[in-house]
Amino acid sequence: MLENRNPLVSVVVITYNSSKYVMETLESVKAQTYENIELIISDDGSTDHTIEMCRVWLAQNNNRFPKTKLLTVEENTGIPANCNRGVRASTGEWVKLIAGDDVFFEDCCRNFVNYIQDKKIFILQTSLNLYKDNFEGHNSIGVWEPSKKINFFALSANKQYELLMYGVYVNAPGVFFKREIFQFITFDEEFRKIEDYPFWVLATKSGFKIFYTDLQSVKYRIHSGSVQQKSTAHMNSEQLKVKEAIKLKYYDSYRSSFPYYRNMLYNFLDRKGFNKDSPLSKLIYSLTFKISLLIIWYKANVTR
Template sequence: MKNTPLVSVIVISYNSSKYIIHTLESIRRQTYGNIELIISDDGSKDDTVEVAARWLEDNKGAFTATRLVVAEKNGGLPANCQRGFNASTGDYIKLIAADDILMPRCIESFMNTLQANNADFAYSAVEIIDEHNKVVGGDTSFYPSFFGTLTTKRKKEVFARYAEFLNTPTWFYTRALIEKVGGYETSYRILEDHILLMRVLQLDAKLVYVDQPLVQYRVHSHSSIAAHNKILLQELKRSRHEERWVHLNKWSIKNLLFMADDYLHYLFAPSKFRKFLYLTRTINPAFWMKLFIKNKANTPGVLKIKKMFG
């Protein structure tokens, strides 16, 4: 590693007392030495703040600096991210939910990758764990084999067509990049990653992928996303019009097919008309194209499909 600049690890918490110690311990075990730990709590109603404060007092010598920031009332995920960011001072930023886990070499690996590639933004493979810390899944993103090889212009177009998240829990980026995009979009309550990535792509930022799991993402019934599914669907609809479709050529048949598929998905997914949705997808080439792109095996047939529709 060329040098060891300060990295701010920002823990985003809300009613996280059950898992936050696991998260904090994973940060303490990092092999990278120069870490500022920020805990930003979004007005938890349980004892998350008390648990976090005790842990910080017991482990304050393990970090370059620590800070606990507590909101008086819940403001939503993007606002909590922005609050933590404002409290931080590091040149590099790693956000992590207070129920996820960083692998021991997470920060070191990301720093090596960004410095070696002179990049602004990195992401990695991810492991999915349950509430008992059991690994139940792995990397489901098809972008490492397809998205990562595209030009910036094509990345914007592909993401605008099909907003597959780039393993959001793993994101690692420079402070300067977040400042350039104006921070996190606090007019949303849940959807912080989708908006941020689209705006990052507008800056022609360099994105790099680390082909190993550096974060464990926890899936459980008490997560903030699971509890606000209706709000999430509404915000996905809003972002589709305000952030994604504005970058597509509306006269392109391929783009129109993607837009139709996307619209129908969010229109009917939460309702009793699911069967109608499935019917429309069987006659929509865009849906089948997604299936081919998701296939990571670059067989001649798959590569041909990617070339035709990508």
């Protein structure tokens, strides 16, 4: 059976109080040089004007797409549940999720379809351009690329699963999914604020390898507040607790691993009120990070 050379790509725009940016996102979908796109907007109980803005935009641009849908709910359900609703509503061979504040490069879907022909891939990581606050050239932070020290995407699914216990090597805004994978895996709705990391863990544990190509797909917006937060919160208690809960759920060996004891130390220091920018916290973070890198390198390059 010949593979479809013009597959339907389902673009799922994930929104929640996205009125400030969502028009940019939708216009970038409209501007795609690839024609066969199904557009789904999945909103998670926005209380601003997001839903009405999307409804008006769809009415004005409906002819651009073979299929469009606007999904709404009365109450906020969390990011994973919102993603699951969007995916369930999709009918394309491929699914591309995008947040309602990011934008596509205009050749994103066309380049993806050309690349994916005749390849057995269910999850494909592409490259991203990072921007601070807006997509003006002077606000470009750089290009996200995978680590050259740890060639995560060259590894088997099982090896990827092992390494995901130590860190996250996949950047969700640049990922395409074959819709068929969602017959076996869905986003874990137990963790309301994080949809991607549990999915990578579950996918690789289930035998689905994550592939990579350096095609640029998305302009990813990093808001000023989050930039500052990421640079200072070395031992963010809430993030640590969520990631630890994920690892405890999906890794039987986690309780005897280095990351488990490292996080116990971080949580202890956080409870004791150590300033996240203090010299001691920075030193501990730096040392434990380097130890983690050594373990990861060993597992990726030496162990079988």
